[in-house]
Amino acid sequence: MHKSKEKFGMDYSTFKTDVSKRRRSATTRELTKIAYSASKNVVSLAEGMPNEETFPFTEISIKLNDGSSFTLSERELGAALQYIPTQGYPPLLQCLREFQRRAHAPPLWESRDIVIVSGAQDGLSKTLEAIIGPGDPLLVHDPFYPGVEVVVAPHQAELIAIPQDEQGVVPEILRETLRSRQLSGKRMPKIMYINATGSNPNGVVIPLERRKEIYRIACEYNFLILDDDPYHFMHFEDVEPKSFLSLDTEGRVIRVDSFSKVISSGIRLGFITAAAPLIVSIELHLQSSHLHAPTLSQVILYKLLKVWGYDGLMSHFMGIRYFYKRRRDIIATLARKHLNGLADFTEPKGGFFLWIKVQGITDTWKMIMQRGVKEGVIMAPGAAFMKDPSKPCNAIRASFAKASYQEMDLALQRLAELIRGRKNEGISTRPFEDIVYIKRRFWGPLQRMHRYGRSYEWPHFRERDFGEKPVHFRSPYPGIIGVSSATLRATIDQQIRFADNMLKAS
Numbered sequence: 279m280h281k282s283k284e285k286f287g288m289d290y291s292t293f294k295t296d297v298s299k300r301r302r303s304a305t306t307r308e309l310t311k312i313a314y315s316a317s318k319n320v321v322s323l324a325e326g327m328p329n330e331e332t333f334p335f336t337e338i339s340i341k342l343n344d345g346s347s348f349t350l351s352e353r354e355l356g357a358a359l360q361y362i363p364t365q366g367y368p369p370l371l372q373c374l375r376e377f378q379r380r381a382h383a384p385p386l387w388e389s390r391d392i393v394i395v396s397g398a399q400d401g402l403s404k405t406l407e408a409i410i411g412p413g414d415p416l417l418v419h420d421p422f423y424p425g426v427e428v429v430v431a432p433h434q435a436e437l438i439a440i441p442q443d444e445q446g447v448v449p450e451i452l453r454e455t456l457r458s459r460q461l462s463g464k465r466m467p468k469i470m471y472i473n474a475t476g477s478n479p480n481g482v483v484i485p486l487e488r489r490k491e492i493y494r495i496a497c498e499y500n501f502l503i504l505d506d507d508p509y510h511f512m513h514f515e516d517v518e519p520k521s522f523l524s525l526d527t528e529g530r531v532i533r534v535d536s537f538s539k540v541i542s543s544g545i546r547l548g549f550i551t552a553a554a555p556l557i558v559s560i561e562l563h564l565q566s567s568h569l570h571a572p573t574l575s576q577v578i579l580y581k582l583l584k585v586w587g588y589d590g591l592m593s594h595f596m597g598i599r600y601f602y603k604r605r606r607d608i609i610a611t612l613a614r615k616h617l618n619g620l621a622d623f624t625e626p627k628g629g630f631f632l633w634i635k636v637q638g639i640t641d642t643w644k645m646i647m648q649r650g651v652k653e654g655v656i657m658a659p660g661a662a663f664m665k666d667p668s669k670p671c672n673a674i675r676a677s678f679a680k681a682s683y684q685e686m687d688l689a690l691q692r693l694a695e696l697i698r699g700r701k702n703e704g705i706s707t708r709p710f711e712d713i714v715y716i717k718r719r720f721w722g723p724l725q726r727m728h729r730y731g732r733s734y735e736w737p738h739f740r741e742r743d744f745g746e747k748p749v750h751f752r753s754p755y756p757g758i759i760g761v762s763s764a765t766l767r768a769t770i771d772q773q774i775r776f777a778d779n780m781l782k783a784s
């Protein structure tokens with residue numbers, strides 16, 4: 279239920295895009311909300327709900343890894359298989375409100391609300407699309423989670439990237455950037471994206487004093503803070519990080535939580551906590567997209583939270599923390615063993631990732647995307663997390679979340695070999711694989727396209743470029759083009775000779 283009383287002295291309409299302001303609620307969705315909260319003696323013929331009797335499921339039971347189990351009651355099963363109000367499954371909503379209040383103690387709680395979304399990514403895109411219109415500026419920290427860029431790029435948003443040090447966003451640079459923008463009369467940002475705890479990709483946890491300073495700057499320059507915090511309970515610090523939500527006296531924090539890392543990513547659930555008028559905008563957007571996050575997932579999560587209670591959930595988080603901290607310690611030890619003298623890194627303070635900066639190399643893209651795959655190691659090239667991914671970046675992101683210790687050992691050993699190889703040889707001369715066909719007349723466009731991006735998937739070319747007179751061309755790297763234009767040209771020439779010889783021989 280949305281709160282009608284607005285206690286924050288903010289005019290949220292100034293932050294919203296015109297598209298967001300034009301959104302209206304669907305009557306059918308409103309009716310579902312009304313029917314859900316109506317008393318039992320009300321008969322509703324209003325909704326388009328299918329009859330559950332026609333559904334093939336009769337029971338859903340879940341076993342937990344602590345040996346306990348639960349079964350959805352008939353009523354819960356009925357609800358789990360049905361449409362629900364867009365904001366979320368009401369019992370789960372209530373449960374999450376209580377959780378949020380207890381975990382973060384946000385000031386002026388009665389002026390905020392939550393909405394359940396299909397994971398943090400859904401929450402980020404709905405939030406950003408409510409606020410970022412064509413060409414709007416968005417503050418981010420560099421590097422940052424690329425799921426943000428893919429949302430705002432189609433809106434041609436201007437990314438204002440604020441550099442980080444080992445403690446995250448540098449407030450002095452943030453303030454100075456805003457000050458000089460204001461002085462030069464440029465459009466001021468309405469929102470800043472922050473991933474404050476166990477940041478993806480660099481594992482930073484922003485210390486409290488810095489969070490406070492960033493919040494002060496947000497108040498000073500009147501922007502919202504979008505705190506994407508899926509690793510909040512997965513930090514490796516002694517002191518619990520204080521969330522931006524808990525500091526938010528003015529109602530400018532939009533907090534995105536996710537169950538992906540702590541319960542299951544396949545369950546696709548997360549939730550947004552923000553001032554009620556912002557939640558309404560996000561809910562209206564949800565009404566026009568997937569109506570609501572999956573009910574079955576919501577009911578299962580609700581049952582789990584009921585079985586565990588707040589303390590049970592917190593002790594689950596503690597277990598997760600210990601689990602990943604141990605993995606962090608192991609990858610840090612392995613990195614010291616294999617990358618000594620080749621790369622630098624800081625021990626991640628939370629999250630899943632080790633951010634490695636390779637010495638003596640300006641860009642890791644080709645090394646990782648081309649040679650890495652062939653040498654049996656895949657990591658994420660650092661440029662993928664930068665404001666401008668086409669610029670060289672000497673970093674690499676390695677996940678310590680899932681691989682076995684032996685696999686991590688092998689991966690870092692292979693990375694070390696790659697770095698040494700890269701330093702000694704320059705470009706890879708590994709044998710080619712994967713025959714694809716490219717019409718001669720597409721070589722030019724192919725090369726031109728190559729200049730605008732770093733890699734293209736072969737199926738893209740196959741579809742568009744497969745010709746009647748194909749030239750046999752072997753890609754140096756399965757599935758990927760990532761060589762420079764000159765190298766590509768040389769490779770093509772070499773492959774024409776190869777193909778000609780092959781054809782002559784056949």
Ligand SMILES: Cc1ncc(COP(=O)(O)O)c(C=O)c1O
Pocket residue numbers: 396397398399400423425473478506508536537538543547548
């Ligand atoms: C910082 C960050 N935000 C959002 C997401 C998306 O998470 P979800 O699975 O909840 O959509 C991820 C996933 O890796 C992430 O690292």
